[in-house]
Amino acid sequence: MSEHTPRQVESIRQRTRRVVTSELLDRAQDLFAEYGYEAVTIDQIAASAGMSKRTFFRYFASKDALVLGKYDRQGQQFAAAIAARPPDEPVWVSLRRMFDGVVEYISDPELAKRVAEMDRVISASETLRAGQLERLQRGQNLVVEQIEKRSNGVITGLSATALVAAAFAALAAAHAHAQAHGVPFDTALDTAMFAVSHAGDSVRTVSEPEGE
Known part of the structure; x- marks a missing residue:
């Protein structure tokens, strides 16, 4: 052997x-x-x-554990997506491209039903909300590790953590905005991430529906 x-x-x-x-x-x-x-x-x-x-x-161990398992898998997928990006690509571009799978998933009407149901279930349970937050943080930590690795020590510690946290905050804001206003999710995400990367500059905005 x-x-x-x-x-x-x-x-x-x-x-x-x-x-x-x-x-x-x-x-x-x-x-x-x-x-x-x-x-x-x-x-x-x-x-x-x-x-x-x-x-x-x-x-x-339970249905609840299965629901939360989605976020464990998602964190691993995000980390793998970052690891697969070209090493010379700007880190913010890589972080945006990391979300391509999420954009594709949510843009599919049938798959979007999954997202809506899971969101409903989690929002109704304090235990699931806490578990979701914990697993989202784990996923972000995995991405931070990949950012530090691919930057060869240039982007580490707080800098890497802040960049990743900002990207995920933009993702959450874009998702909420797209749902509330019927804006394409990819458009909302591009705008949100542009706003973060150009904070303090003149920021373009997603067009709001008439009457908003």
């Missing part, structure tokens, strides 16, 4: 776990969007993914 076999087996198990976890998240979000979070049971989620309830509990 090769001395590298245990490490390889562990890696395969980790990848398998990520695949199954993602499958459960996607199936659950489809069910939540169609029937509502409260009406969907763990048995239904497990069955939709072709597994038993017992197997489901190997991946998530």
Whole structure:
């Protein structure tokens, strides 16, 4: 047996776990969007993914844990997106491009239903809101690590943390604005991130609907 076999087996198990976890998240979000979070049971989620309830509990301890698992996955995806950007690309451009997957997802009407249902569920639960904030922070920390790594020590510590926090704040503001005013999400996000990067300058704004 090769001395590298245990490490390889562990890696395969980790990848398998990520695949199954993602499958459960996607199936659950489809069910939540169609029937509502409260009406969907763990048995239904497990069955939709072709597994038993017992197997489901190997991946998530509860429906709430599954809901929050979305944000763990998202943080990992953001970090991977930053790691994949060209090393000589301006960091703010990389942070904007990091959100391309979110823009594409939310711009799909069917997938947007998932987002709306998950937002509703989380906003109604103090426990889920706290868990969401914790996981969002974890995700930002992963992105900060990638920013520090790709900058070769030029952007570190507070500077990296502030840049990433500003990008995520722009994302949240753009999402809220797009929902409230019917503005395309990508337009709102570009405007919000432009505003942050040009704070103090003459800032362009997203056109408001007439009568606002």
